[in-house]
Amino acid sequence: MTLEILTSDRLAPLRHGFFTRRGGASSGIFEGLNCGPGSSDQAEAVALNRRRVAEALEVAPEDLVALHQVHSARVIEVTGPMEGRPQADAMVTATPGLALTILTADCQPVLFADHAAGVIGAAHAGWRGALDGVLEATVEAMEAMGARRDRIVAVIGPAISQRAYEVGPEFMASFVADDPGNVRFFAPGKDGRYHFDLPGHGLDRLRRAGVGRAEWTGHCTYSDPERFFSYRRSVHRGEADYGRLLSAIRL
Numbered sequence: 001m002t003l004e005i006l007t008s009d010r011l012a013p014l015r016h017g018f019f020t021r022r023g024g025a026s027s028g029i030f031e032g033l034n035c036g037p038g039s040s041d042q043a044e045a046v047a048l049n050r051r052r053v054a055e056a057l058e059v060a061p062e063d064l065v066a067l068h069q070v071h072s073a074r075v076i077e078v079t080g081p082m083e084g085r086p087q088a089d090a091m092v093t094a095t096p097g098l099a100l101t102i103l104t105a106d107c108q109p110v111l112f113a114d115h116a117a118g119v120i121g122a123a124h125a126g127w128r129g130a131l132d133g134v135l136e137a138t139v140e141a142m143e144a145m146g147a148r149r150d151r152i153v154a155v156i157g158p159a160i161s162q163r164a165y166e167v168g169p170e171f172m173a174s175f176v177a178d179d180p181g182n183v184r185f186f187a188p189g190k191d192g193r194y195h196f197d198l199p200g201h202g203l204d205r206l207r208r209a210g211v212g213r214a215e216w217t218g219h220c221t222y223s224d225p226e227r228f229f230s231y232r233r234s235v236h237r238g239e240a241d242y243g244r245l246l247s248a249i250r251l
Contacts, residue, residue: 018157036244090123109247114147161220
């Protein structure tokens with residue numbers, strides 16, 4: 001099966017993509033394109049999947065720049081291939097030929113570009129990272145490299161949607177304490193629980209940061225098991241582990 005790659009006209013003509021699970025070499029609960037070296041999948045299968053991604057992006061496998069994601073707001077500037085995976089949740093670069101990659105399985109993968117400046121970025125924005133400001137920090141890091149925020153395009157890829165993201169009252173309280181206006185991203189659920197709109201919150205933060213264009217692809221990871229891995233779905237199914245989706249952008 002060939003790879004399925006979701007793209008955005010807003011990021012074109014830059015080579016980029018939100019890769020689905022289709023077209024990979026993994027099997028079992030990881031069936032498809034599991035690109036997470038931190039999973040318990042066979043290392044050979046993950047490496048083969050990543051090589052297929054590199055080929056699709058027309059870069060060498062070692063030019064797939066990756067992070068040890070820790071749900072932080074830390075951003076690093078990338079100028080060349082890196083040894084290891086530094087702890088951070090976003091990257092920016094102005095170096096052609098490097099593919100900035102993010103792994104997710106419900107959290108938001110966000111790809112950024114200022115075409116005129118030749119500066120790109122990629123961020124992993126779960127609820128904690130988004131609340132702590134990883135999206136705004138990415139925009140600021142791009143500005144430091146010559147980008148202009150009103151020219152930046154930001155696209156959120158497949159992420160868990162509001163209808164699938166049930167949370168408790170203490171979760172909502174942490175967002176409302178940060179900004180009372182965040183209450184609009186919560187819908188009442190059953191038994192005193194709520195449903196959180198993670199992509200809606202991400203879009204709001206991007207727009208308030210002043211980016212020129214921000215959009216979500218509209219794909220829910222939880223609700224489409226044929227195309228996407230989902231941490232929350234794996235928990236509900238009682239599975240021992242879960243695959244990781246890869247999103248990437250390069251100059």
